Amino acid sequence: MSSATRAIPRPGVLSGRRVVSPEQRRRRRVQLVWGCLLLNVLTFFPEAPHIVPIPGPVGKLIAQGALAVAALLVLTVNRPIKIRASVFIFLATLLATEALLSSLRAEFLLGALYRSGRLFAFVMVLWLLTPWWTRRDLLLVRTHLMYLWIVIGSAVAGLLVAPGLAMTEDRLYGVLWPIPPTQVGHYAAVAIGLTTILWMSGLLRREVALVSVAGSVPVLLLTHTRTALIALLIGVVIAGLSLFTARTRVRRAFAVGLVFFSVGALTLGSVVTTWLARGQDTTQVSELTGRTRVWDGILAQPRSTFETLFGFGLSNKSFNGLPIDSNWLGTYFDVGLIGMAINIAMVLFVLIMALFFQPQGPRRAMALFLVAYCVVASFTESGLSEASPYLLELTLAASLVYSRVPREGVR
Template sequence: MTTITTRWSTQLATRLGHRPTRRVVAPEVRRRRRVQLTWALLVLNVMTFFPGAPHLLPIPGSVGKLIAQGALVGALMMALSVNRPVRIRPSVFIFLLMLLAAEGLLASVRAEFLFGALFRASRLFTFAIVLWLLTPWWTRRDLLLVRTHLLVLWTVLGSVVIGLLVAPGVALTEDRLGGTLWPIPPTQVGHYAAVAAGLTIVLWLSGLLRRGVALTSVLVAIPVLLLTHTRTALVAMLAGVLIAGLSLFTARSRVRKSFAIGFAVFSVGALTLGSVVATWLARGQDAEEVTALTGRRAVWDSILAQPRSAFETLFGFGLSNKSFNGLPIDSNWLGTYYDVGLVGVAITIMLVLFVLTAAWFRPQGPHRALALFLVAYCVVASFTESGLSEASPYLLELTLAASLVYSTSTREGVR
């Protein structure tokens, strides 16, 4: 009766020349949009602004950094507005993350550069609080957080492609594709492209994504990844897709057919395009540079040889910008050891092992496959990239994996 009355009122208002009132958005839709905006702001926060990188938009370095860091404050405010009254779910993963943040604060008190270390530690702590506020949405059956993350990655890759089309000379600095609308280094662009392609493939293998959408996404993401010449991202993506596919192998014929086709294509490509692949992997470097991991080994040896007290061995020197003597560390485990010591390394290992163990005991299906892809990607990339012990895209993706394997015994609440 109420519906009929509403329709009659709308028709009458139209006939009398009055515009009907604006459609009211359902509260659930508003909540979902705010959750998506919160996650997008977290991604923006970890997209560090590099003022020295070539970019097209005239954004001053201080303004760009303010936008990136201010996004975390916006995410916190948005999370508090959508999670009202505050409700959080018990989570071993978030507990370990908060423990890591607290340990980072403790280590940063004795840091040489006190202000910077305390700022990074506080940022990690705030980052963990925002993730905790989002735990009520971990159990949604529509994979809201995963789909939101994929949508944000597509947006980032779209900006990279637009920059390539508008100014190819700027985007392809040193023959490696980077972001030009927002300055994103090639390694990060490769990371975003690899994760977007991997998530798309696993969603399609699971039957949760239409073929046309999946094909379009892969045909954009894979060329972007190859143009970045990022070897770590490519290897991590292949490893993650392989492990995720194997977890679905006995359940879906689509996976078995795709693996058969993929094996045939790989065999033919290895025989016919071996030299091309070797050239791409070498990236213009000689054998000595490849063996030295592009100079990483020298930095790693220096970190291990750094004199340190018992406190610094256990708790580190405080959160840094993941560099040593002006050179990037490019290793999650050595970077974590340098910043937060053996205790921080142990907590980070527990974070990864917890998600892996939870995924192992989860029933076969899309949630398990997606979680295994994300964890495998993070583990493989962690040897030459840093990020699992700081606010970074890697930590966001590990949190996504934790949300996918959340205990079914407590899967209730927000839908």
Template sequence: MDKQMNTETDTQADTRSGAGPRSAGTPRIVGIVWGLLVLNTLGSAGAKTIVPLPRSLIQMVTMGALVAAFALALVVNVRLRIRPSAYLLVLTLLLVSSVISSANLESGFGALFRCFRLTLFVGTLWLLTRWWDGSLTFVRHHIRAYFAVLGSVAAGLVVSPGAALPDLYGGRLVGALWPLTPPQIGQYAAVIIGLAVLLLLGHRIDRTSAAVVIVPSFVLLALTHTRTATLGLLLGLALAIGSLILTSAAARRFFTWAVLCSAVAAVGFAGALQTWFLRGQSKENFSSLTGRAKVWDALLAAPRSTSEKFLGVGLGDKSFGGLPIDNSWLAVYNEQGLVGVTLVAVIIVVLGGVALLRPPSLERACAIFLISYCAIASYTEAGLGDASPYLLHLALAASLLAVPAATPGAPRQLAQGPEVA
């Protein structure tokens, strides 16, 4: 405890001297809490693993990780010091509407359990807002946690290539040690690749450290054949780097080389890229987004009461008629109604608007990448209405857009735009 207080004192001294907040002022236990949140959002359904893991055991581990994260966050923030956050405020409203819609038990008692899980998830994030100071501290926690997850995927690929590239998934990479699906692996790889590239452009990490993260993650992303993650990575990086072009020579060089390399790849490897992109699917299957469109049409055509239209049927497993919805907006509409859809839209619009109002910086670029990626992925992936990696990505974006807390005796900074975290 004394060590923590001394660290905070040093941080305040640096801030008074004009050095700004230091990432060293964040207790190490905060990184552990963030890692536990990542573990909780890995889910319990996926591919068959080398050693069969009962789903009940996986759920026990993931839920235990969330309980431990909340408990540790309470320990490190025992005085319950939190900072205002528009993101978490709207997310809390979404939680309230989810509880109301789940109370009628139309989706069973599992809906109330999911509400309890979302409550712990949001509560833990509120406790962590004390250290949301607009720095890159949580970006490093994010990269480390998901790189560790990808490390388990790579280990499974080495130990049992057959289990990691099963015919059931068309030879796409899955988690052989922990049940992870190709879209999950692709998402984790794309996110940390994008963040690592931005840190490299901002000279926050050296080329060797960046290569250690980017190269193996890119290989895993390619093996998953995940189109959504690839498009999210490319478009998200384009927007993020575009926000740095006017102030960063490194961003301008990277953007120029990226455009040239893309043009060469489009001409010289058009056939290979098309084959990878289609994944052996027919035009009909591709046009229906691997069957997703049929589920979406059935969901929208299903009769609903007025209550179900506005509040939904309660938190479920993001499926309809036994098939995955695979669209965040339709999943939210099904489970949390038009109220939920409105609140999720407010989250995206507010975070995006605040990011645009911030002056150009590396932190702003990272936030733009995360917001853009989540918005793009929301079309073919569910997760914006419940505890998920996507809400964790957006929480990271909110922490990057936060205004550093004012210290006693220091002049308050102006013209920073509205505070969101």
């Protein structure tokens, strides 16, 4: 080979260094923006067990500062600023505006204003990400799944490093970054669901799907999170049914799943019952671990007409020092009946678009899974009316049913 031939660089390589195209740079920055949004809602719980000596104020500053980083990053990639019309994000903006107005009369004014301002900024970043909703490579879905794997991996690493601390109260905590079992279970369940649907749709290699599911299922079971497990099963069944007539792989998966379910029900019934009971007696199970007492207190709370319609302002989703643990009661308490109506409209919009206006395929199936999961989980978890993983994933579902084809592609 002549020296002249050797001097000619290969495509994508310049002077021995790989050239990163503008498209790749934009893609990476969008992924970083999404990662910052997920870090922002990955609330730092200093009271939860953790092995990394991060002071509480520093951990909270990292989580909350991630939203500012996301806002700056999205402005660098979305230049000049472009957004796509979205009914869902418009409704989320209405919710944030209503939360801001109701917080002006809150008892704890500064905290309520901060939370509503954070929600408003969160929604603005989501607006600026709308140009990437229509990508055929499902960039946002794959990015979300990648970050879920990272969170799950951190929980597994914490279990290997400090098993006694990670299994506090016989439930798996994230101890590298303090994450309560309910959130660990939530991330594992969503990762299992998205992985399963991508595999059933032929968009994910079997080896990758197998590793993801095999790693996430034990994590979900170790958290003893009943809501996440039930929401996962219902969501996957609904998503699978939407693909049932189009994919042979789906029909085979349903047949195998039905056999395993039948065998498991016959042979492991007592084990499943014990896992679901989680060491609680009948009274504790019927009261949903004390949740119903908190809910009764919220409904009995005296309130004016304004407070009935607009709520008491965004709170930390607690009532008399106890967690509300219900999206609908928490929304009613914070932003009243009007906020609940907006919240319901957001969920119904995505569901109707998926069922009646989205063609059969993986986008529709994943959207149905995410909506079903959020609806089932909303009865014992809060988050659809605040900056949270649930709002982020409902937005992901809305992006999947966005039907308007852009005239000029945004890469």
